[in-house]
Amino acid sequence: AQSVTQPDIHITVSEGASLELRCNYSYGATPYLFWYVQSPGQGLQLLLKYFSGDTLVQGIKGFEAEFKRSQSSFNLRKPSVHWSDAAEYFCAVRNTGFQKLVFGTGTRLLVSP
Amino acid sequence: DVKVTQSSRYLVKRTGEKVFLECVQDMDHENMFWYRQDPGLGLRLIYFSYDVKMKEKGDIPEGYSVSREKKERFSLILESASTNQTSMYLCASSSGTGYGYTFGSGTRLTVV
Numbered sequence: 001a002q003s004v005t006q007p008d009i010h011i012t013v014s015e016g017a018s019l020e021l022r023c024n025y026s027y028g029a030t031p032y033l034f035w036y037v038q039s040p041g042q043g044l045q046l047l048l049k050y051f052s053g054d055t056l057v058q059g060i061k062g063f064e065a066e067f068k069r070s071q072s073s074f075n076l077r078k079p080s081v082h083w084s085d086a087a088e089y090f091c092a093v094r095n096t097g098f099q100k101l102v103f104g105t106g107t108r109l110l111v112s113p
Numbered sequence: 114d115v116k117v118t119q120s121s122r123y124l125v126k127r128t129g130e131k132v133f134l135e136c137v138q139d140m141d142h143e144n145m146f147w148y149r150q151d152p153g154l155g156l157r158l159i160y161f162s163y164d165v166k167m168k169e170k171g172d173i174p175e176g177y178s179v180s181r182e183k184k185e186r187f188s189l190i191l192e193s194a195s196t197n198q199t200s201m202y203l204c205a206s207s208s209g210t211g212y213g214y215t216f217g218s219g220t221r222l223t224v225v
Contacts, residue, residue: 009153034213036213036216041218041219041221042218042219043117043203043216043217043218043219044156044203044205044214044216045216046213046214046215049213090155090156092213099144099161099163099207100146100158100161100171101146101158101213101214102158103148103155103156104155105153105154105155106155
């Protein structure tokens with residue numbers, strides 16, 4: 001069965017510093033991969049997705065993610081974090097035959113002044 | 114933009130009550146989903162539906178049922194609410210292959 005691991009429960013980054021959130025997936029074939037963000041008390045908003053092609057994917061709010069098949073990873077990055085990026089981030093995987101998304105347990109990002 | 118609307122943001126119910134959580138989407142999406150979100154556990158799929166009157170069990174269907182009589186509406190039913198069903202419930206919809214979900218804002222349910 002497919003699964004997603006986000007090894008970091010919390011991450012604290014200084015405002016203006018770079019960010020990388022880790023995501024590893026378990027799935028036999030090439031999966032569809034997603035990153036979502038959830039602000040406090042809100043639903044989830046799609047940041048970016050990867051289906052095929054260029055392994056570096058650009059998303060909204062200045063985020064990008066890189067698919068590395070050899071490492072089964074899909075890490076999320078941002079070169080300069082803003083205080084408004086403080087939120088919880090979820091990585092998700094979907095196999096190509098079905099519509100179900102499997103989510104990781106999330107990483108809470110704290111941004112310090 | 115696609116909109117997924119959950120009827121209540123906050124709900125407090127008593128143990129043993131029958132609870133209905135409503136979700137409506139306005140973009141003619143075929144697929145709809147109910148998740149519950151708990152700290153440290155992420156999002157877990159309760160039920161989903163590929164079409165009207167069709168439903169499939171997710172990973173944690175026990176204690177829940179669903180109804181999809183119209184394409185735009187997907188209801189989650191707690192047959193007899195229990196305190197361990199206190200959680201944030203998120204509805205989502207999607208269309209076709211290759212698209213991510215669109216989520217509602219969630220319903221925070223407290224069962225006392």
